[in-house]
Amino acid sequence: MSNSQPYVALMGNPNSGKTAIFNLLTGLNQKVSNYPGITVEQRLGTADLSEGKTTQILDLPGTYSLTPESLDEKIVASQVVEWMQGKNKPAAIISVVDAANLSRNLYLTTQLLDLNIPVILALNMMDRVKKRKQEIDLENLKSMLGVTAVIPMSAKQHWGIEALQESLREVSAKNSHSSKTPLQLYIPEKIENILEPISKFFEEYIAYPPNLAKTQALRIITRKSALEVYEPHLSPSRIEQLIALRDEAVEHIDASAVNHRILEARLRYELIDRELQSYHLEKVENPHIESRSEKVDKILTHRIWGPLIFIGLLYGIFQSIFTWASLPMDWIDLGIGLVGDAVITAMPPGIFRDLIVEGVVAGVGSILIFLPQILILMFFMTLLEDSGYMARVAFMMDAVMSKVGLHGKSVLPLMSGYACAIPGIMATRTIDNWKERLITILILPLMSCSARLPVYTLMIGAFIPQKTIGGIFNLQGIIMVCMYFLGTITALIIAAVISRFIENRGKSSFVMELPPYRIPLATSLFRQLFIRGKLFVVNAGKIIMAISIVLWFLASFPKMEDQSSLHIQDSYAGKIGQFIEPAIAPLGFDWKIGIGLITSFAAREVVVSTLATLYNVENEGDDVLGITQALKRDIDPVSGKPRYTPLVALSIMVFYVYAAQCMATFAIVRNETNSWKWPLFMMIYMTALAYFGSLLVYQGGQIMGLS
Amino acid sequence: MSEIALTAVQPGETVRVNAFTASLELQSRLVEMGILPGVNIRLIKSAPFKGPVELKIRGYHVSLRWNDAQHILVTGK
Known part of the structure; x- marks a missing residue:
């Protein structure tokens, strides 16, 4: 964000329903663009707050923390470092939290509370809490955290959004002040003393207030990568000084038998767990009661049934791509033809007319013709992703895929390549790791797409004799299947080879949440389809x-x-x-x-x-x-x-x-x-x-x- | 109880995280997601052929690669 208009930042864990809330707030008033140099989507939208007021909403990628390890986190961390220095600061942060999974979700929230920016806690997925006949004392939660507001809501059931709008109205009118100071991290004195040279550095050279300086010192001690986001903001000699201070502090901490690499997380979770307990917000859950998702998973990720169901689903999806897409594809073909004819009758013959008809119209047509297949495939991919099933597919397939340098989540995009490489490549966005995603993209065009089919059909029909082999197999059919196999096997070999040469940007990790199954929000689904489709065409x-x-x-x-x-x-x-x-x-x-x-x-x-x-x-x-x-x-x-x-x-x-x-x-x-x-x-x-x-x-x- | 690797735990068992071996690159990510020493985790299932393991912790489900889970040391309860 480079404009100086007031805005509100939307942040939260992956799977917290952040995108659904963004869609509910902004409708179709969103601009999706890529962050410069990388392909993480940046979404900026205008939220209608009713009573004639609006505000800009910036949707940041979902992260578990502000430590810049993955690509998404780097974006968020760099943005936050700017805010801490007073640049482009949002008027407020909406911290979206999964109410059914409080302690882990509050980790990020406590990090946001350090920033001296008003925080509105959007307590999402309250429907699940209610279903479990549990309750969360909102007043207690509000005073525990010291946030501006706690808004219980369910994006899925469309309730609570008015209260969120109202709270945003108050924040933008600047008449809401939290009575309490935000929850502060407790740092033991022994550690605070070790941190002191770094906190002093932050206070002196970046003018952080003392509390922020302390928590930032703690963060760069815990993760060296947190120091890298300061590089654009400090001179190289200052950075060197900071690195030296950090190394020294790390030595001191390790000498006192504390693991510096888990320090911030340990202190924060100690704080969260203690506070939740003292405010009676901790839910005691019987671990032996099986949730609905666990029951469903007994079948869907079963060692034998799981893969079989997956193959069946895949078959169904491709079947529908071929059958459902053919009609709209004919219409588009027809439409392009009509447009071409219209141009021919409207314009005098000549090179310019030929350019328009054979170059421009035919060119645009060649891309529009893919749109039905892309939309249908995207529809299913979004459905599988949003319902939580995609994570299970990744879970089942990862053992095989990781052997050739791919990710469990590569399976579906690769399979989509049999229909058309383009939606498949777009679907790789669900793979968080850059290297695994890149390799998936690079090998995807080797999967024989539907455009090869006319070529295979022509050549096989004309030159491969119709012979029966072994009594049941048709030679023509065998050659066809061989072509598909050839592409697929080669793709996997190429993946194994290039994975040795591509350098990893950000650590490869497979710490993947398996969210509870849920029925996706239809409006959210179609909105995403519309936005993706537009992005592709343009x-x-x-x-x-x-x-x-x-x-x-x-x-x-x-x-x-x-x-x-x-x-x-x-x-x-x-x-x-x-x-x-x-x-x-x-x-x-x-x-x-x-x-x-x-x-x-x-x-x-x-x-x-x-x-x-x-x-x-x-x-x-x-x-x-x-x-x-x-x-x-x-x-x-x-x-x-x-x-x-x-x-x-x-x-x-x-x-x-x-x-x-x-x-x-x-x-x-x-x-x-x-x-x-x-x-x-x-x-x-x-x-x-x-x-x-x-x-x-x-x-x-x-x-x-x-x- | 003796200390074992998380991969040696039977599905359905609940164990307590003790420590990480030093070579675990993932530990900062794990602790941020609440998988800290002292926390109870339940092993839900493991995928075949040394595929990922599924854990339940703090009321949510998460999966880790077998190679990473090997570096999490736990004690039985």
Whole structure:
């Protein structure tokens, strides 16, 4: 946040229902953007407080503490360090707390109380507390913490939000003052003395008030990473001084037989547990009573039933992607066609009209066509994530996935790759660890997506004989399945290899909360879908449009006088195809396939229409049948033999399994990794795989005497 | 009671956290989530093939990788 408008910060643990509250407060008045340099979403929204008042709400990533270990936490910690120095300070902080899980959630709250910013405690999920027939004494909690207000609420059941709005109104009118001072951390004298040089440093050079100086000293002793967030705020020599002070203090603390690495947490939990007890807020829970989630988990994460149910669910999801998406995809296709026709009738013929129709409209169409699949998949992913099931999938699959450097949560995005890499790559956002997420993104395009299907279908239909093997298996079917296997196995091998070379940003950890199962909030679900969909169309759309225009230019120029459909071979794209022929000849490809390879950079399935154009197949009627005949009839003028053999077909298919040929994927990888480095790396390694894979198949096949 | 690694605990048992071995990188994260020496935890289940273990602590459920759980030393109750 760089503007100086007054705002309120929304903070809380993951799974505390923070996002649901943000959505309830702001509706669709939100702006989602990425933090500079990384892909953690920053959400800023305007909340309607009724009575004609509004306030800006900044939704910070969910964290368990202010220690900057993971990417999310670094964002939060750096932001908080700015506040502590009086920069961009929010008018108040809403600390969202899961009421059914008080002590752990209050850990972050007690850290926020140190900041001298009014804190409103949003006691969420009160419905669960009530269901368990428990009660929380709100007055006691309020006086224990010394917060501005304690608002009991349930975002799920939509109640309590008015009280929160009212409390925000009061805060923004600046007429609410907490009568009590906020709960302060008790630091034993012995430790306080050791901390003193550091607290003095903070008081002197950053002008912290004494209490804040003490707790900050404690934090940098506990975690060295907490010191790094000071780097933008102090000169290098001061930082060195601070590091020296820290090292000295750590030595003293360890000498007194105290583990400095757990010091802050120990003191805070001692405080929280003691205070909760003295205010009679601690709930005594019988550990032997099974919760509903535990009962459900007996089946859903069962050693045998668990994975089987998961596979069944996956099957259901993909089935629905293919069946539900096909109709809206047809509509979009039709709509794009109509828009194209409208432009054709509205504009005079010429290069500019061609650019609009074949470049812009077709380019935008090539991205919109993915939207139904993306939305359907995103819908299921959000559903599984919000219900708590995704965490269970990660739990079940982690043993296998971590062996190749991936995370249990990589499974679903990778599986989505069978439909389309783009929603899969977007779904990797649920993986917290940067390295595991990056590897998942990098290997995801190797999962055979639905755009490869037309290529496989064409080649198998035309050149793989319909034979039955072993009585029951169809050779064509086996080859198809092999293509899917080839991509998947290679993906896992590549993951294992590159995980050795990618440096980890932030520690890899699998301390994953398994939240209780809950029914997701429909409004929240659809809002997220809408925002994600918009983000995809706008961001990827820009890049795709640019590439489409370049490709259109290559395929359309130089312009021939005679407007025959054959002119593509004289275009720049055609010239490039002929130019690269010597390079691709060892794979069994001629220049026509070469042009196909170039045009399918836009999207793989384009190769079918390119070949159709090259063979001058009538576009009306059944494309695939026409082109199948044309391919079979193509004779090599030198040898007099058919140009396409089953071996060439196999080589083409292997090439399409591996090749990086989807500009929408690059656009999205560029977005998700915030650099061109990774899409470029992806393109290079996939092209190398494709080339050498096909080379091996074609040359190896010839040596073995196949044709 | 003698001190054992958390991975040696049977599902359904409740134990008390004693200490972490020094090589556990995760300890700062664990303590922030309330898994501190002196706290009771219940082992709910462990995933097959040395997969993660599921724990119940302070009324919530959390899972850790087997390799990390190995570094948490506990005593039975």
